[in-house]
Amino acid sequence: MKENQAWSEYCKSLAPAIVEASAKVPVSGGPGALIKALGQALPDWKFRHAMSRGGWYRLGGIVSADGKRISDNLERWVESNLDERDGDMAHLIDDFAGQTLYATRLVGQTHYLVSHCGEGHADFLQLEIEDLQEIRAHQLFANDPSTIEDLIDPRTGNEQPLPVSLPHYAFRRVQHIGSFLQRMRAQRPEPAPIHRMVDDWGASSAGANSTFSNHWVVATREHLDRYHQPVFRAQPIATLAGTPPEFDAAPGTSGLALNEALTHFDREIGYPMAWYFHMLGTKAVPHWVAQVVIEDTMAGFAYLPQRDVEIVRNWLHRPYAL
Template sequence: MMPLLEKHEHMSDLCHRVKVMDDSSRLEEALQSALEDGDLKWVMTRGGWHRWGGVVDGEYAPIASNLRQWAEDVSGGDVDELIYSYRDRGYFVTHLAGKSHYFTLPTGDRPEQFVQIEVEELQEVIARPLIDHDWFPESLEEFLDPLDYPQLEPEPVTPPYYRFRRMIEMDKLLDAPAECDRNLNNLRRFFNDWQHSSAGDADQFCRQWVLLLRDYQDSYGELRIDAKPMTVLHGSLPELPDGEHLSGASLANAIHGYDRLVGYPFAWFFHMLSSKSSNYAVAEAVLRDQMGAYDYLPARDLKVLRSWEERPYSV
């Protein structure tokens, strides 16, 4: 396989040419053919997000593709001048309604050895009138992102289309220096725990999880990537067992039942670590059981759990 980073430009062109269908199968086939070998699969689609688009006239003909740039250019920084000049034009602000499609391709035996491809499905839709005659923003920032502004039905302006977002070799991401980056250090532990638990024998990590990536600048102005694991079952995830009220056989049945629903052993542990409201009570209850008469965890999973008990972390 050619170095994957050299394929970004080709991927971008490919995504632009693929027509959006009801599912992502055609896109998956196109991406697989571009990679030539390996076993690439669609694993998850995350929707319900948007970003600001541009400006269109009353017939939905494009005026500008970037709202902020257009507003800064025509106003010269004077929001009152913008309101006065465009109040009777009948223009609309648009936004880009988005979905993120995630594809993964294993590249080795370790859980972090995979490529993740992220493709956005975007559609420009009407968001709001550019000017409301009863509204007088005090600044350009308030004009760009107003509170309590009348929103319109998101009527389509363009057909949906794909846009290549990024392709990341996850093991290379983890190779970055992380002496002071707790996010990456915890992520390394997450992968390592998967490798050494029964989950690692049951399925490939990249078929059960994706990493949500966010670019940001640190306090020194350096560009960094924040990475958070998200289960591919994010929309239909069962509740973690109630560690505060269950113990013994009932707790054993609950965590094994949870694992069966999710599809691999020790799933409850990894979902606990990635939960926003980390339910550590279930881990504490399992550990109490293991100190008593119960022995319902494989030895390797108990070793991982005890290591977490000594040095708790979350992702």
């Protein structure tokens, strides 16, 4: 269906339907209602909810004390008004001393949805939908700001936040992760850590048991460097509910005791070799474990399949961090 169409262009063609579908779904319905709406809008794709990541905010606009909208863009409003006053912050403060204005923030979380679409472990569409709500934050000029940062995003003295709007879904992006990683790999002859992780997954017992997107999503970022060349970044995020389980083995543990700790960790996560990938991706497992696993193998205590042993040995010879 898409052999003659670049994935980036294809994903762009999906965006209007995603925007329309997500706009119709109330946030109160949860991810399940969102997935149902997406299934109706895009019947060729079976998205499933992988994880939600929250605790972030973006700067919003400006409202008056009675709720009147002054600006949709706080930063632009401040920069424009400062430019009119030749960058004089004291002049700006004096001019608005008689007005009660509040900055707003967009607080929310990102829902990651995935749909597998090929034989490779990176062959999946990843859809990011934001759950947003605008809130009234701090009162402008009340903290006698001396810098733009003090004015638009002070770290202390914020008012009790008040909702300005109802929560709503907003489309962020949809992308083919395999295509993104290929573009990223074309930048340098040496594979980045994310490439090695996906390759390790495919060659390990984890890959034989489950596909990569069942347990990880990929946070991507693209920007232009000072030479206006694209720079790509990709960071795997484990799709766990909460934090990884504690790895129950002290430094120096080996043999049967280490095997039991590895097995317990894998069972808690839900797939074989989870300890290795969480050693790389979440730091839940310390690096000394890889060294001792190979020492145990050399001593004849082989509790890992040979293909997994080779992956750990290769990592020790050429370690990488995510």
